[in-house]
Amino acid sequence: MRYSNLELVDRVDAFPNAATHPIAFAERTADYARFTYLSHTIGYIIPLVRAALDDRALSGDWWELTPNTVSLKGDTVEERTANMAETTKRWREAKRFDILSGWRNEQYTVYAPQGKPCFHMERSATPLFGVLTYGSHMTVYVPASPTRPLRIWVPRRAAGKSTYPSMLDNTVAGGMGDGATPLATIIKEAGEEASLPAAYVAENVRAAGFVSYFYVRGAEAGGEAGLLQPEIEYVYDMAVGEPDAEGPVPVPCDGEVAEHMLLTVPEVREQLALGNFKPNCAAVMLDFFVRHGFLDAENEPDIVEIYTRLHRRLEFPTRCNNLHKL
Template identity: 45%
Template sequence: MNKSNLELVRECDSFPYYEDNRAVYTENLKKYHAFRVNGYDDTLGYILNSVVEKWPWPKEHWVIDSAAQTVTLTTPADATPEYRSQVVAESIAAAVKVDAFEVLRGWRNEKYPVYGPGGEFLLDMERYGAHMTCYVEDATGLKFWIPRRSKNKQTYPSMLDNTVAGGMCTNEKPFECIVREGVEEASLPESISRATIVARGCVTYSHIRDARAGGEIGLSQPEVEYVYDMKLDPSLIPLPGDNEVEEFNLLTVEEVREALARGEFKPNCAVVIIDFFIRHGLLTAENEPDFLDILSRLHRRLPYPLASH
């Protein structure tokens, strides 16, 4: 059965909304512990209860309050980001060593920033991302360069992706991230990328990982994805630059729509494609009955401290 555009957006933005159903939202929160850092009142994310129970928490740096359902990093309130990051890295390494979680078996130890109130940099751990859609345009209309993920990828193997996508490292700007990923993933010349890429805003969502993601199910994954477009000359053909992509195919608008409806796209990549369709007038209030719902769900207000890049 084909999936609607709204169903695809809901698949990605799957963490319940308090405003929609307070009972469902409250029941869902019971599955998680709130992650906090000593000296700050903000919740920085949610950790699945089963993960909290299995994690080998070093007691000198972590306090688990089962009644309040919180996990607190107890480094000094004036600790440096470098020190907090070191403690978190050591805690993750301990879990990797005992093979406590399937999701950590492919751990790449990449450094992503966590922010506190006012965009204060607290430590390295989480991620922002950048996604780019590359397309060509001729007399027959738009066509999209769509990669198929490697069948050996730990996450979402063999699913369809955006042309270029990746996580932003600490101190990396979104534009620099997408240029770098363009070279690494699609063999796009840096000079052409810098002259051609256009920033198109962001999509935001709060995802609950399912079986397709690989590893533990139910992990909470709130994300900000910076969105870029790149119109390519037909002579420039993206080619896999690493082992993350099997191949690139040039698909028509209708072929992309059909692949979306079949559920072939990685959930957040489907959202980025739908965002492109809206921005380019391919998806409108006239041809999409759920237009307003889709539009609002593409820009979820995340209840965590954020930083503007």
């Protein structure tokens, strides 16, 4: 199968948008529970997970449950964090959800209105509650010269990874845990995944906005299919010299990457069309193409929908009130 650019967006932004497709949204969420805090929606919970919350013997008395809503008890960030931790710990010990077999001991922040933390929770459990998560992605590229076209460093994920094995990725990418900033995440991941020196990255990386989407996890993501994963990925670019001259060259470091390939834009486009990129990395690559003039209204009839969908206005409180005004 070959994918159009819009079909690549459909793969990563698969949840109906309440603002643009209200009927589809209503039909999709008819049997979902809204995860709320102070009347604000902070996530969506599918029936499979709601059933676990209804099992008080397993989930405890840390939840306020109505037919259509779920909220976490606790008057403080610390209390809510502890209640969420106890719930997910019990689920993990009971092997209630396969996704928790990938437990990372890494905390993510879920935000309340005005960018304030609502609670913190285990990263692997976030899709169970459909809460908004964050990451940083960087595209490292060699600019065009009089004799060579622009080329992009593209890594192939290790075959042994539990999620998206052997698929293509952005040059550097990682989730953003508690206390981390987007730039600090990129600098850390650049060293761990690609052996890129921190000082070099800090000096040469350039912020390029973000992409946002609402992903519905499939089997290739690991764990239960159908779990919800809205995300904001902060996007960075970094131009480097020719690998046979100025460098630096990305080199696998932590076992998560099998190889790095230096591909031309047509070669990357072909891999995208074949569906070989991890879905959210395809979104970041399309955003790179738009920003660098490789994808525009002259060669892509769906450019308006593609660009709009890659920068979706999400209905959840975010870590920065002005995120969607940047």
